Amino acid sequence: xxxxxxxxxxxxxxxxxxxxxxxxxxxxxxxxxxxxxxxxxxxxxxxxxxxxxxxxxxxxxxxxxxxxxxxxxxxxxxxxxxxxxxxxxxxxxxxxxxxxxxxxxxxxxxxx
Amino acid sequence: xxxxxxxxxxxxxxxxxxxxxxxxxxxxxxxxxxxxxxxxxxxxxxxxxxxxxxxxxxxxxxxxxxxxxxxxxxxxxxxxxxxxxxxxxxxxxxxxxxxxxxxxxxxxxxxxxxxx
Numbered sequence: 001x002x003x004x005x006x007x008x009x010x011x012x013x014x015x016x017x018x019x020x021x022x023x024x025x026x027x028x029x030x031x032x033x034x035x036x037x038x039x040x041x042x043x044x045x046x047x048x049x050x051x052x053x054x055x056x057x058x059x060x061x062x063x064x065x066x067x068x069x070x071x072x073x074x075x076x077x078x079x080x081x082x083x084x085x086x087x088x089x090x091x092x093x094x095x096x097x098x099x100x101x102x103x104x105x106x107x108x109x110x111x112x
Numbered sequence: 113x114x115x116x117x118x119x120x121x122x123x124x125x126x127x128x129x130x131x132x133x134x135x136x137x138x139x140x141x142x143x144x145x146x147x148x149x150x151x152x153x154x155x156x157x158x159x160x161x162x163x164x165x166x167x168x169x170x171x172x173x174x175x176x177x178x179x180x181x182x183x184x185x186x187x188x189x190x191x192x193x194x195x196x197x198x199x200x201x202x203x204x205x206x207x208x209x210x211x212x213x214x215x216x217x218x219x220x221x222x223x224x225x226x227x228x
């Protein structure tokens with residue numbers, strides 16, 4: 001079993017929809033939780049960074065972490081065609097350097 | 113452009129050849145990471161440098177792989193006697209380091225390797 005599980009999709013939604021992306025994990029030592037966006041043939045770009053449990057909002061993006069359930073989510077409001085990309089969750093135990101453990105990524109397609 | 117840069121962007125080689133990739137991190141960042149990403153998967157950690165010291169290596173980094181960061185600035189990743197299974201995107205990331213635990217890793221565009 002992988003340390004981080006993520007549905008690969010693809011997830012297809014119409015423009016303007018609310019998108020929910022999720023990951024589950026098994027390592028209770030993880031404290032730092034990130035969401036990266038990756039366009040085709042590009043490197044990952046950090047979207048959201050959360051420490052421990054709770055919510056964090058940045059514009060149209062909201063990240064949620066529930067450590068008791070080992071479950072994290074990313075919500076995208078008013079989705080746009082430009083949001084079409086692969087969304088990777090990543091996490092680390094965060095002591096010293098941060099070795100990131102990634103999910104497989106969920107491919108999101110937002111149609112106009 | 114002050115982001116992480118990687119060269120070459122693409123590399124096609126024949127099985128058994130050696131290849132070397134270069135990563136130039138963001139200038140003030142003292143931590144540098146290499147990851148490998150295969151099709152349909154998330155990046156997997158390979159190795160990590162704090163300045164010029166290589167402090168951790170994944171078991172994924174076989175004896176055919178070697179990474180260096182000789183002056184604590186740019187880094188190279190060499191793969192000797194390439195195999196078809198080495199075909200992947202090789203990603204480099206850098207971070208500021210220091211006492212701030214909440215630090216961000218910034219990724220480069222990657223080097224896509226195809227071994228024929």
